[in-house]
Amino acid sequence: MQDLTRASAGRIARAVRRGETSATEVAEAHLRAVEQVDPDLSAFVAVDPDRVLVQAATVDARRAAGHGLGPLAGVPVSVKDNLDVAGEVTACSSAAHDGVPAAYDAPAVARLRAADAVLLGRTNMDELAMGASTQTSVTRPSRNPHDRRRSPGGSSGGAAVSVAAGMATLAVGTDTGGSVREPASQCGVVGMAPSPGLVPLDGVVPFAPRLDRVGPLGRSVGDVRRLLHVLAGSPTPAELPVRRDEPLRVGIVDELSGRVNQDGVLRCFDGVLDALVDLGVDVVRELVPEGPRGLASYMSLTSAACVPVLEPWVATGRAGEEVERRVAIGRELLTTAAGQDELDRAEHVRRRLRLQVARALQTCDVLLCPTMPTTAPLLAGELTPEELADPMAAPYTDCWTVVANLVGVPALSVPAGFSVVDGMPVGAMLMGAAGADATLLALGARLEHALALPR
Known part of the structure; x- marks a missing residue:
């Protein structure tokens, strides 16, 4: 294996199990x-090489002793800074931790x-998950x-970067x-928000408990599927049922897929639609x-929802400006x-949205739209005066993702290509x-193969 940092999770695990490489080498x-x-x-935000190598040596020792190894044998996995790891501080990229x-x-x-798996380190994030760019990290x-x-x-953000840059599998x-x-969309990798309840939330610092999920990221749909099976406690793919393989019916969400998206995004999305047609999928x-x-x-x-969760962090006097702002807004709402x-109007929109999505999924297996209306915006401090005047230069990038x-x-x-506007x-x-997690993963894998994008 010439480049361990770009190998798939499945390939690494097989090689470690067969003794073709060691977990320590990986x-x-x-x-x-x-x-x-x-x-x-x-x-x-934290990597302890000694702890990493001890974990890897333990995997190698288990193999040497003849023990069967698990589905992530020797695979390096990064963990977001809001999940509990025994012996490590769960800081949530905040100065207000205890x-x-x-x-x-965490389970x-x-x-x-x-x-x-080998836990490689804790990844950077917006402070207490308040943001969509990691710019609020302490x-x-x-x-x-x-x-x-x-x-x-x-x-x-740190989780996606760790995978996209080959630092974690x-x-x-x-x-x-x-x-x-x-x-995942901004960094060109695969990312999933699983069905609510599929992956336990215990040991995770919450944001809005009714909406929170723990989700996997990887460079391929196959890697994400492998990690999801582990996180969900599902040892075999059969435990995640697929509704049906053929014919699939995919509904394009009109309101999220039109000219409200950047031209470069739409060009790539058109390529996805063409690939679906070539796959024989019924597109409506x-x-x-x-x-x-x-x-x-x-x-x-x-x-x-975040007020009762974050008030103790704000009470320390060490929380950042965005956390304090959101808690203040929440208090006023409550x-x-x-x-x-x-709040009543917001809940009314949520209920109507739930009914509309449920109605669409009665006739479709999958709904499809761009993940984001834009590509990755420039970080603060990188914008020119002209770009600062452009309302699309730093948009709300999660305006479509919140629906799920x-x-x-x-x-x-799933990656859909690269924008012809900015690359x-x-x-x-x-x-x-x-x-329907497995249905999404199955179609995502077919799309990935059809698009044949570089990783």
């Missing part, structure tokens, strides 16, 4: 990549260990490996309104009228008549009914 290659690449990209190391692994992390923003002037997305992030899928148009109003509803509902009216969280369905972002990655988002 870990050392990825630690070298972190040392060489991360100073420019800031994907990680400094006390976690006593136990998702424990399942990684049971699958013989350390420094992560940078997009395709263009260091640009955002990698957020709040799981897989990553675990969290997604409340797009925080896995949006950075579907209407979800409340879709464009989802973001405003999401902002109001999550600002209120304690004033005008705020309650706004508000409605309670799984969604998968940056574009993603396509597939949504399905709750429990």
Whole structure:
């Protein structure tokens, strides 16, 4: 295996199990990549090489003793800074943490260990998941490996960068309104928000508990499927049922797929539609009228939901400006008549959106739209005066992704190509009914093969 840092999770695990390489060799290659690449990209907030190598040596010792190894044998996995890892501080990229190391692994992390993965390090994020660019991290923003002037997305921005730049094979992030899928789209990797409840949320610092998910990121749909099976406690693919293989019916969400998207995004999305036709998929148009109003509803509902979770962090006096701002907004929503009216309107939009998506999924297996209306925006400080005057220069990048969280369905972002306008990655988002995770992964894999994009 010539380039361990670009090999798939399946290939690494097979090679470690067969003794073609060792978990230690894999870990050392990825630690070298972190040392060489991360100073420019800031994907990680904590990497302990000694702990990494001890984990890898344990995997090698288990193999030498004749023990069967798990599906992630020796595979380096990064973990977002809001999941508990025993012996490490769950800081959420904030200065307001208590400094006390976690006593136990979050169930998702424990399942990684049971699958013989090697935990590589903790990844950067927007402070307490408040943001979509990692610019609110207490350390420094992560940078997009395709263009260091640009955002990698957020709040799981460091997770996406760690995979896209070859520092980790897989990553675990969290997604409340797009925080896995949006950075996956911006960095050109695959990311998924699974069905609610499929992956346990215990041991994860919450943001808006009704909307939160733990989700996988990887460089291919196959890698994401492998990681999801581990996170969900599903040892075999058969435990994630596919509704049906053929013929699939895919509904294009009109309101999220038209001229509200940048030209470069639409050019790539047209390529996805052509690929679906070539695959023999039945492509139709579907209407979800409340879709464009989802973001405003999401902002109001999550600002209120985060208050009880984040107030203890704000009380330390060390929380950042964005966290304080969102908590202040949430308090006003919860304690004033005008705020309650706004929450009622937001909940009304959410209910209507849920009905509209459910109706569309009665006739379609999958709904499809661009993951984001734009490519990765420039980071603050990188914008020219002309770009600052352009309302599309720094848009709300998660305006489409919030729909899946508000409605309670799984969604998968797959690479759709590169914009002819700026050369940056574009993603396509597939949504399905709750429990249809395998249907999304199966179609995503077919699309990936049909598009044959470089990784």
